[in-house]
Amino acid sequence: MSEVNKWDSPLSFIxxxxxxxxxxxxxxxxxxxxxxxxxxxxxxxxxxAIFLMGIPFLILEYGIGFSYKDSFPNIFKKINPKLELVSWILVLIVFMVGIYYVVIVGWDLIYLISSANFSWGNNPALYFANSVGGNNDLSHITSFMIPTLIAVLVIWFLVWYISHKDLSRGIGRFSKIIIPALFLMMAIIIVYSIFLPGSSIGINTLLNPDWNSLTKVEIWLAAFSQILFSLSMGQAIAMSYASYLPEKARLIDDVFVVVACNCLFEIFTAFGIFSVLGYMSATSGTPMVQLVSEGTGLVFIVFPTIFNMMGPVGHIFAPFLFIAILFAGITSAMAIIEPMVNSIMHKFDWTRKKTVTVLACIGCCLSLIFTTGAGSYLIEVVDTFLNNFCLILLIAIQCIVFTRYIDMDSLMSLLNKNSKFKVDTPWIYIIKYILPVCLLFMWIWGVFDLIGGTDMFELAVFAVLTVVILVTSRILSKAKSKN
Structure with missing residues (x-):
């Protein structure tokens, strides 16, 4: 492997x-x-979910990526040539997630700029619908949201500028600066939030335990789904990044560090968010149940409303939050496109600069579909299909393929070689038996949920996406490799 496609230190990788x-x-x-x-x-x-699925599967991904030091499709091809098509399907799906993920990061950039003078006004929901994300009215699909379009171009440029450089000078150097800055900013936001008047209302609401809920299968599925997507499991990201590691990497130790950082970040962030919601509840007299939201509703509607109430402090708090979200979004966007970058480089023997440039141009053009007046609705439809139907099934397939065709004992020896933490036979049983069953159960549940809540337009989108994914993956798998 070329030195330009290696991490310069374990810290860069972590x-x-x-x-x-x-x-x-x-x-x-x-x-x-x-x-x-x-x-x-x-x-x-x-x-x-962390110890039964998150950590075991990430260890598997790190081990395979480090062992083969190759692209995801090439690994599948070496295992069994007939499986190359399946690998391209996964890589393509992950890249498609990146196409609309960049648009959401673009929304955040708009709000970061808007936080200078609170240009979202007294009705953030109307501002989001009219100026940023659009609404569910498909008649608006022919018109572009100009601020969003410009923001998407800027985000794609940033992703390209960082990712097209040599690995350590690009993603590695950027991560060394941005990730500590992200954690520092979120720490400041969280500490300030928990000292707001009424913060205890929010925290008590968040943590109030309902022990009877543990008997419901939905709660367990929610936990496994959160870990699945929070850690970007099975999306070939960890495998791609691990393939760039130098010898003597402490693979299992690195898994524990990454999982700990991720989980602590989201837990403490939840404390900060509910502290702010508690403040709003105490200040406005609005019940907590009416304030709690997720996704775009929380960040782009509820929080701007709260910032409006905070006075001068809100003008400091708002930019901090939107900068933190921007940093988190850009680092994740770079990771999401990396499996496709790695796969194309190995397939066609392209340079990293050429590969990232071509993929960034393609991704940017496709992202424009989600900058229309119906952009937020289209993102919701596509995201539901790719996550609930495609990704979970493909991750389950990975468990089955790897444990069937790879010598797990040899892989376990490689993983244990330089790591302080060790894995043993139970780890193999988890990957081989427990994980596929859990993932397939989640997939079946997701499919029923998907079918039960879709209309004709959404089914048409699902059909188009399926055809595009299968045809493109077939072309890429059949293309002659130049490496």
Missing amino acids: LAMVGAAVGLGNIWRFSYVLYSNGGGAFFIPYLV
């Missing part, structure tokens, strides 16, 4: 992996999942 894991979902999703799934009681299935 920070890049933390950047890949810590993203928008940690900031706007976890607090809602925790609140709506048993409060404090949710930590029990959450910890079970």
Whole structure:
């Protein structure tokens, strides 16, 4: 492997992996999942999911990426040539996630700029619908949201500028600066939040345990889903980054560091978010149940409303939050496109600069679809299909393929070689038997949920996406390799 495609230090790899894991979902999703799934009681299935799925599967990904030091499709091809098509399907799906993920980061950039004078006004929901994300009216799909379009171009340029450089001078150097800055900013926000008047109302609401919820299968599925997507499991990101590691890497130790950073970040962020919601509840007299939201509703509607109430402090608090979200979003966006970058480089023997440039141009053009007046609705439809249907199934397939075709005992020896933490036979049993069953159960549940709540337009989008994914993956798998 070329030296330009290697990490210059273990720290670069760890920070890049933390950047890949810590993203928008940690900031706007976890607090809602925790609140709506048993409060404090949710930590029990959450910890079970970490140790039963998160850590074991990441160890597997690190080990395979480090062992083969190749792209995800090439690894599958070496295992069994017939499996190359499946690998390209996964890589392409992850890249498609990156296409609309950049748009959401673009929304944050708009709000960061808007925080200078609170240009979202007294009705942040109307501002978001009319100027940023659009609404569910498909008649607006022919018109562009100009601020969003410009913001998306800027984010894609930043992703390209950082990622097209040599690995250590680009992603590695950027991660060394941005990840510590992100954690520092979020620490300041969280500490300030918990001292706001009424913060205890929010924290008590968040942590109030509902022990009876532990008997509900939905709570356990929510915990496993949170870990699955929070750690970017099975998306070939960890495998791609691990393939750039030098010898003597402490693979298992690195997994524990990354998982600990990710989980602590989202837990403490949830404390900060609910502290602010408690402040708003105490100040405005609005019940907490009416304030709690997730996703875009929380970050782009509820929080601007709170900032409006905070007076001069809000003009400091708002930019801090949106800068932190921007940093988390950019590092995750770079990680999301990396599996495709790695795969194309190995398939066609392109340079990193050429590969990132071509993919950034393609991704940027496709992202424009989500900058229309119906952008937020289209993102919701596409995200539901790719995550609930595609990714979970493909991760389960990975468990089955790797444990069937790879010598797990030899892989275990490689993992244990330089690590202080060790894995043993139970780890193999978890990967081989328990994880596929859990993932397939989650997939079946997600499919029923998907079918039950879709209309004809959404089904048409699902069909188009399926055809595009299968045809493109077929072309890429059949293309002649130049490496």
